[in-house]
Amino acid sequence: MPQTPQLDATDRKIIRALQRNGRMTNLDLAQEVNLSPSPCLRRLRALEKNGAIKGYSVEVDAKAYGLPVTVMVRVSLDGHDEATVQRFESQIKAIPEVLECFVMSGLSDYLLRVVVGDLEDYERFVRARLHPIGGIGSIDTSFVYGVVKRSQVYPDISG
Amino acid sequence: MPQTPQLDATDRKIIRALQRNGRMTNLDLAQEVNLSPSPCLRRLRALEKNGAIKGYSVEVDAKAYGLPVTVMVRVSLDGHDEATVQRFESQIKAIPEVLECFVMSGLSDYLLRVVVGDLEDYERFVRARLHPIGGIGSIDTSFVYGVVKRSQVYPDISG
DNA sequence: CGAGGATTTGGCATATCATGCCCCAAACAC
DNA sequence: GTGTTTGGGGCATGATATGCCAAATCCTCG
Numbered sequence: 001m002p003q004t005p006q007l008d009a010t011d012r013k014i015i016r017a018l019q020r021n022g023r024m025t026n027l028d029l030a031q032e033v034n035l036s037p038s039p040c041l042r043r044l045r046a047l048e049k050n051g052a053i054k055g056y057s058v059e060v061d062a063k064a065y066g067l068p069v070t071v072m073v074r075v076s077l078d079g080h081d082e083a084t085v086q087r088f089e090s091q092i093k094a095i096p097e098v099l100e101c102f103v104m105s106g107l108s109d110y111l112l113r114v115v116v117g118d119l120e121d122y123e124r125f126v127r128a129r130l131h132p133i134g135g136i137g138s139i140d141t142s143f144v145y146g147v148v149k150r151s152q153v154y155p156d157i158s159g
Numbered sequence: 160m161p162q163t164p165q166l167d168a169t170d171r172k173i174i175r176a177l178q179r180n181g182r183m184t185n186l187d188l189a190q191e192v193n194l195s196p197s198p199c200l201r202r203l204r205a206l207e208k209n210g211a212i213k214g215y216s217v218e219v220d221a222k223a224y225g226l227p228v229t230v231m232v233r234v235s236l237d238g239h240d241e242a243t244v245q246r247f248e249s250q251i252k253a254i255p256e257v258l259e260c261f262v263m264s265g266l267s268d269y270l271l272r273v274v275v276g277d278l279e280d281y282e283r284f285v286r287a288r289l290h291p292i293g294g295i296g297s298i299d300t301s302f303v304y305g306v307v308k309r310s311q312v313y314p315d316i317s318g
Numbered sequence: 319c320g321a322g323g324a325t326t327t328g329g330c331a332t333a334t335c336a337t338g339c340c341c342c343a344a345a346c347a348c
Numbered sequence: 349g350t351g352t353t354t355g356g357g358g359c360a361t362g363a364t365a366t367g368c369c370a371a372a373t374c375c376t377c378g
Contacts, residue, residue: 007223012225018217019219020214020216022181022182022214025334025336026336027334027335027336035356036356036358037335037336037337037358038359039355040356043355051220051223052219052223052224053218053220054218054219055180055217056182056215056216056218057177057179057180057218057311058174058177058178058215058311059213059214059215059216060213061210062313064209065166065211066166066316067314072261092307096312096313096314098310099309099312100309100310101308102231102303102305102306103304103306104231104303105301108301111231111303115314142265142270143263143264143265144261144262144263145262145263146261146262147260147261147262148248148252148260148261149258150259152217152258153258154219154221154255155255155256155274156255157224157226184363184364184365194328196329196364196366197328197330197366197367198327198328200366
């Protein structure tokens with residue numbers, strides 16, 4: 001499904017503009033990429049259709065929402081047979097507190113980003129959500145004390 | 160500036176709906192949260208104004224864009240005096256390849272998410288962008304082999 | 319229990335915007 | 349040079365956002 005129709009510089013400009021402001025009007029977007037509204041909207045729809053644009057979202061202050069604690073969790077499995085891996089990954093996808101889960105190189109198999117209300121919630125999360133999955137060899141927890149940078153905008157790779 | 164006007168359940172429903180689809184129409188949004196369009200839009204504007212909603216963005220396929228390699232980098236500084244920390248953080252913010260930078264608990268001081276075109280680009284990034292900052296004690300690189308989950312939607316904390 | 323005020327909601331008119339259609343210009347093949 | 353393909357521009361129409369005013373709800377205090 002995700003074709004690779006090779007994006008050109010204008011497509012990437014559209015993407016970066018929308019990464020800065022995803023609710024930007026097509027008229028403003030067209031102006032920013034030096035196109036008239038019609039072809040601009042056509043390109044946008046094409047990017048959505050071929051999968052380059054996967055969706056739109058809103059950036060929310062986690063603390064204001066009521067989830068002030070973000071945790072990065074490194075997880076290693078104690079076995080890597082198909083069944084263990086499949087069970088872990090499908091279970092992880094179903095846990096709402098887990099916003100992201102990456103397969104990693106290095107010492108641990110997975111890196112999770114988890115949001116919770118407080119430390120107690122995190123302990124509950126580990127006990128009630130993670131451990132019951134089974135097959136987990138080690139869990140290494142790091143708390144996020146602060147955010148230095150958080151950008152949605154990809155670098156310009158025109159050069 | 161980021162007040163804490165205590166969001167209610169409807170505000171959180173608005174947020175979760177927009178996290179699923181950030182370009183959702185106000186009419187559809189109103190229907191989804193059982194409100195008429197007017198008060199729904201007013202709540203939305205209030206959330207934007209008080210900082211609960213920090214902005215809107217688009218989710219882009221990094222590979223389709225031309226940045227197939229994502230790297231998680233753990234960085235420790237060799238000193239923690241004000242000057243070293245300030246220089247590191249302000250420099251990091253200026254590097255376009257660094258999409259995220261968190262201050263962490265645990266063995267390393269920072270966790271960076273970096274996107275590049277290939278391994279060679281990453282080596283250039285470390286040599287030309289990271290090391291010149293100075294004051295860096297250790298760099299621990301982990302490559303992202305795959306994405307198991309990537310959600311923008313916060314858990315429902317009504318209960 | 320009821321009245322006042324404050325807050326939130328709903329409905330409506332208008333301006334703005336998205337969308338689909340048709341035409342035009344440039345690049346390309348033969 | 350001609351036919352073909354690809355991408356851009358303009359316009360009319362339908363959908364949407366926005367601001368204003370009235371009505372309902374909630375809270376508090378008498």
